[in-house]
């Protein structure tokens with residue numbers, strides 16, 4: 481008779497356990513057995529367990545980033561599943577969702593199945609796939625949403641290729657509602673005047689929220705419309721109003737650069753501050769903080785969009801849009817939102833754990849007994865300097881190079897396995 485050797489247990493002891501989903505905020509131990517949370521409580525004894533002393537640290541559900549460009553397939557010189565997910569672990573993320581603007585685009589089941597195989601082989605953290613909303617990302621014909629969902633997609637998106645037609649958006653939202661998939665909208669209209677710059681975003685949000693309402697009124701279905709990288713005060717106002725109307729399920733995310741730096745950074749830093757949507761005015765930065773605080777913005781994502789260093793070195797006009805974000809996000813949240821009391825730590829963590837999980841319907845983002853043990857341990861005292869040369873990502877372009885940040889990921893645990901501790905990546909990949 482053979483007896484399966486149980487996997488070794490892990491005891492995370494003495495940390496301040498913060499689980500926004502469960503309303504937990506107390507100094508407790510967390511016991512992990514067989515990859516799952518076995519117990520959360522005081523004075524847990526587990527003599528055989530491997531132990532992490534978390535005293536003075538925050539122990540929270542693994543962080544989730546629902547807006548990441550892993551660049552595979554087709555952009556492996558910018559990032560790969562392996563390097564992008566290692567960057568995620570380094571940044572304290574246990575789960576990322578990858579965007580479909582790849583080459584070929586993630587617009588049909590065969591491409592997504594191939595990507596799922598690569599993920600199974602190469603990913604260092606959990607990866608969920610977001611499908612392309614239109615064939616070839618061309619903004620003309622919708623993809624087969626039900627087939628994409630069957631291939632594993634958790635949402636569809638027009639990210640990087642914003643849909644321009646209201647009729648197409650309404651059809652997309654109706655089909656999403658039928659398939660029970662969220663639509664992640666890159667709101668940027670091109671048929672509006674260039675000035676004021678916020679119009680491309682704000683008008684798009686107004687129209688797409690109206691399209692969602694119209695789907696609700698005609699079908700009774702409640703479309704899930706998630707606004708990507710919300711960055712302007714008028715855009716936030718439009719969404720705030722739209723959220724008051726019952727029916728459609730409207731949510732939004734923003735990324736750290738939109739509450740930290742203004743468009744002046746583009747003049748100073750050039751391509752390292754070039755992304756889409758662009759950096760905004762000082763008023764928008766303050767408005768973004770208010771929208772985070774009042775819940776208009778539900779989720780903090782990074783829009784991690786790596787490019788090869790030589791591409792970003794091509795000068796501000798020639799360089800592609802996008803900066804890396806996975807390895808600076810937590811420090812920018814702690815320094816720019818929590819330390820400045822825009823959000824308390826529980827609110828901030830909710831926007832990086834349970835809220836993104838809810839928006840995309842992922843079974844993560846909480847510390848429940850007998851569920852997979854995805855845990856991020858945060859050291860709130862650490863002061864560190866963002867150094868792109870040390871990033872695990874292939875991308876190096878960030879406006880935050882050299883910034884001193886307060887608070888850093890101390891350990892990243894995925895399914896009970898310690899994948900990063902004290903800045904050291906220690907998993908199988």
Ligand SMILES: [Zn+2]
Nearest residue numbers: 579639640783
């Ligand atoms: Zn993006």
